Amino acid sequence: HGPFDDATFERLSEGHWSLLVQAVDHYVPSIAALMDEFDFLPRWRLDDIMVSYAPPGGSVGPHIDQYDVFLLQASGHRRWQLGGKQPGNAPIIQGIDLRILQSFEIEADSDWTLAPGDMLYLPPGWAHHGVSQTDDCMTISVGFRAPSADEAITSYADYVGEQMSDSQRYSDAGMAPAEEVGELDDAAVERMRQFILSTLDNPEQVAQWFGRVMTQPKYIDQVVPLEEPMSEADLVAQLQDGEPLFHMPGSRFAWRSDASGTTLFVDGDGHSCSETLAKRLADPTPMYEEVLEIDGAKALITQLINSGSLGFMGEGDDEE
Template sequence: MLPRRLHWPAGLDASRFLADYWQRRPLLLPGAFAGIGSPIEPDELAGLACEPEVEARIVQEHGAQRPWQVSHGPFDESVFAALPETHWTLLVQDVDKHVPAVAGLLACFDFLPEWRLDDIMVSWAEDGGSVGPHLDQYDVFLVQVQGWRRWRIDTRPSPPADCVPDLDLRLLKHFQPDADWLLGPGDVLYLPPGVPHWGIAEGPCMTWSVGLRAPAWRELAADWLQYAVDALTGDGRWRDPPSAAPPDEPAALPMTLPGTMRAHIDQILAGADEGLFRRWLGCYLTEPKPNIALLPPDPPGRGRRS
């Protein structure tokens, strides 16, 4: 059973959380989702990881010679049968897109803009399972759904971010935690971007990671410029000026060429008004991931398509 709302500790509400903690410092929320139950069982999660359209990983810890190894799905069922009893984790992205019942938890985060909610990643770990010490470049709420997981966190400002070379994962080379929290069912841990953390399963456990979208500026700029260019340039091409004369040095660029070209490009981009930008932004923020296929809604009065 999924909760209908997030329960804040005494003296804290959504407004104070946003003012004092959001993108500033970690926060443990004991019992925030008390009584939570998972609508998806571990076997069903493993079955989902075998589907070609689902993004999934298995992370195993092998010891000193190869501390962590990651394998990417889709997986064959035989892979799960061959896994050891301990020290491995299955992670499945976008479970909220594939299991509508899981998506219901996102309604509990209505104190955040909806466009910022990216996905719910569900992980199942056997005893000792982890993905190693790492940091994320986005906000995340770690919801403990089944079992127990111990989180160690480095809350210092500007912690070192160097990674161990020659590993399958981006794991921190220097990890010095100063907080240690054991989460049980219903507990939630909020982590801002850039906070080093390491979660280790104490017995079999299931954790849901509610990840927030944080697009990089270079990605936004590149996509916007391509959209504007496609919308505004049409089929026009370069044309020499009417007064063109034979060049003195055919291999040399004319001194006026860079200025002429830049002026024309600037003129094109100047036509990108706020309306065009808003249309692009709406398209960008609602574009599904490449592996996510969205079906149109059923017409009124008709059943689901077979």
């Protein structure tokens, strides 16, 4: 939904509505800086920061989220009531976009009003209901990435399938003569199970898939390749002029080292490089000319700039 113009808000009542803006950290650097306060968790676990505004009585209704979330009160006051852990199939109201619970019972001692600076943590599947108490109620929600089992299995299977050759096939090696020609016996099922496990149970393969899937952008259209590619010489010149290099809004970085080497994961892709370079490029702080002293930096940074994952702060951009 959105964007909304002034006329839309003028038609609304004085209360009992909410405006939710997702991925604000992708557009407002001062909001993105809040991520630094959660550095007790790996950056790749963080999803995005949503900001909600509501006049008195505004609420999305009692619901559950399937991921961890921190709710930070930025201004005004919001009353939160919790209903405890809910099953994944808890009945919801049908026919609307939001997953609002059909019934909601408040747990004892689970009713608070948050003031500016207060924060509430909610684990996955915990029923909660927040209602604005003032006309300046603004809440910041820091959400976390939590792939579901079906998403993970489907994604990993797709990744494994891309790595395998067509020659890897089921076979009947060691099979005893069939007693019944139409029977799918236990031995055949076990052979197939072992065949599947042998292709999937590969820790290095899991790590390579996991790094890629956990760095996929939330909104793919935010990572846009340059229309006119930058050269390594242009990169060096801009850094020598003192221009800082940044992660582009919405880009995601992570790295991993194992016995086979180091991989820098960026926006769903993997790049082999030194651990020193991977650590520096995954660090969200601005980069300056000194980064060029790391072996392999010029080539990889140029590639990431051209793919839209790294960039220089353009004229007219505001960090505030």
